[in-house]
Structures are given as structure tokens and as C-alpha cells.
Amino acid sequence: MAALPIRDRAGNALADLRFITEEELARLVEQVPVPASLVVVSHADAVLMMFDSWRKQWELPGGTREPGETTRQAAVRELREETGIHVVDLTFAAVAEFDLTKPERRELLAVYRVHLQVVPRLTVNDEALDFRWWPPSEPVSEDMSPLDAEIARRVVHSSTT
Structure with missing residues (x-):
């Protein structure tokens, strides 16, 4: 795993990834905006990455919370909208x-995970132009978000230790 912070080509940085409880997240949300959620979907030894139509890169499914929506509800909705899962x-x-x-x-973004026993049927759409199963042990390609890849690596690693 890379030392944090790490930056992408636009200069955005993943400054930290904190493994806290959902109760701690709820208290945090009361103090600081958490406007979006990401989902690490794993199957076997790989993580689902989608090719984002707007940013033109491979990244984790997820997106912005809608008014009145919890981080969990946003994660469930975004996963369904972007992948069909x-x-x-x-x-x-x-x-x-x-x-x-x-x-x-x-x-701050909330990060959720789900491990699937069966490869799901994925739905290409306006947001997700393609999908791939990326083994976190492999290098990050030029067209992949290094920030999302590092999140995926750390989440997968945390669930196996």
C-alpha cells in the first residue's frame, strides 16, 4: 500500500482512510459534511471498477448524497444506478x-463494501461506460483513479486481516 497522501493527475489527494464504526460516522456527519459514498465491490480476489463517462477513468462506484439521504442510502442507490447491482x-x-x-x-466520503459470491450482471449506462474486475495486487493503470485504487486496496486488506 502507498503512503498517504497520494495524488491523482488533477492534484486531488487521498489524505487519509480511517477505519471507524458506523456509529462514529453518524457522529462525524453531524459535525462535518460527508457529501458522498463509495462502494468497494469484491468478488474472488478482484474489485469492481467502472469506467466513469465524465472523468474518463476507472473508479469505484459511488456518488453524491441526495437531500435527506443517509450515506448508506446513497451507497445503495449509487451502486444500483451505476452498476445495476x-x-x-x-x-x-x-x-x-x-x-x-x-x-x-x-x-469526507463514506466507504462501504460488499463481497459477492457470484459475478453479477452489470448494466452499462450514461455514467458507467464499462466495467472491469481489478485485482488490487496488480499495478494501477494510467487510466485508473489512484485514489480509488488505494481505497480499494486498503478496504480489501482490512477485511482479510
């Missing part, structure tokens, strides 16, 4: 801390 029993994994550039801000 209908899973409600996600496990809270961690909170990721980012230093973002456009606009410049510090942001």
Missing part, C-alpha cells in the same frame, strides 16, 4: 478524507 446489505468500511482541487476543499 441491487444490494442493500452493505458493510460500512471506512471514511476517506480528500483534499480536492476544483473547487479547493477538504471532503
Whole structure:
């Protein structure tokens, strides 16, 4: 695993990934905005990455919370919208801390995980142009978000230790 912080080509940084409980996340959300959720979907020894149509890179499924939505509800909805996977029993994994550039801000994202026994049928759509199963033991390609890859590596590693 890489030492944090790590940066992507736009200058955004993954500053920290904290493995806390969901109760701690709920208290954190009361103090600091947590505007989005990510989901680490694993099967066998690989993690699901989607090719984002807007950012033109491989990344984890996830996205912005809608008004009144919890981080968990956002994770479930975004996973369904971006991949076609209908899973409600996600496990809270961690909170990721980012230093973002456009606009410049510090942001926290809730990270959930789910391990699938069977490869799901995935749905290409306006947001996700393609999917791949990436083994976290492999190098990060130029067209992959190094921030999301590092989150995936750390979440997968934490669930095996």
C-alpha cells in the first residue's frame, strides 16, 4: 500500500482512510459534511471498477448524497444506478478524507463494501461506460483513479486481516 497522501493527475489527494464504526460516522456527519459514498465491490480476489463517462477513468462506484439521504442510502442507490447491482446489505468500511482541487476543499466520503459470491450482471449506462474486475495486487493503470485504487486496496486488506 502507498503512503498517504497520494495524488491523482488533477492534484486531488487521498489524505487519509480511517477505519471507524458506523456509529462514529453518524457522529462525524453531524459535525462535518460527508457529501458522498463509495462502494468497494469484491468478488474472488478482484474489485469492481467502472469506467466513469465524465472523468474518463476507472473508479469505484459511488456518488453524491441526495437531500435527506443517509450515506448508506446513497451507497445503495449509487451502486444500483451505476452498476445495476441491487444490494442493500452493505458493510460500512471506512471514511476517506480528500483534499480536492476544483473547487479547493477538504471532503469526507463514506466507504462501504460488499463481497459477492457470484459475478453479477452489470448494466452499462450514461455514467458507467464499462466495467472491469481489478485485482488490487496488480499495478494501477494510467487510466485508473489512484485514489480509488488505494481505497480499494486498503478496504480489501482490512477485511482479510
